[in-house]
Amino acid sequence: MIINYSKFNNFFLLCGLMLALACTESKSYSQKLLPNSEWKADASSGEGDYKPELAIDGDMKTRWSSNFTDDEWFRIDFGQVSSIAGFRINWEAAYGRDYDILLSEDGKEWEKVYEVRWSDGGISIF
Secondary structure (H helix, E strand, O other): OOOOOOOOOOEEEEOOOOOEEEEEEOOOOOOOOOOHHHOEEEEOOOOHHHOHHHHHOOOOOOOOOOOOOOOOOEEEEOOOOOOEEEEEEEOOOOOOOOEEEEEEOOOOOOEEEEEEOOOOOOEEEO
16 A cells, blocks of 8 residues: 655654564655655664664665564654655564554654554565
């Protein structure tokens, strides 16, 4: 499923455990997605070899890891409002079974755009 929410995509919040994220830029809008080197990531947990910014560094050998508790979250600030046509989550052996995808223009007010229940990990394409 492709999600294209051009109004609410400066920030991206994912609740769950994540290995890597790859975004596909929409060609139909003039505002281009900045390179991932300009994105900022933060999360509810994760340090050292598993800090949040490793999930968006473009290297499939690095990853973010949360604590092993419910209600963990991961957020990406894309640096500017840009149209996102889709994205992919590559899960590690551990993965979020239930998670929500939320978008925001300002990082304060969030809109849930996708809800996943009973995920089986692997690769999730949106």
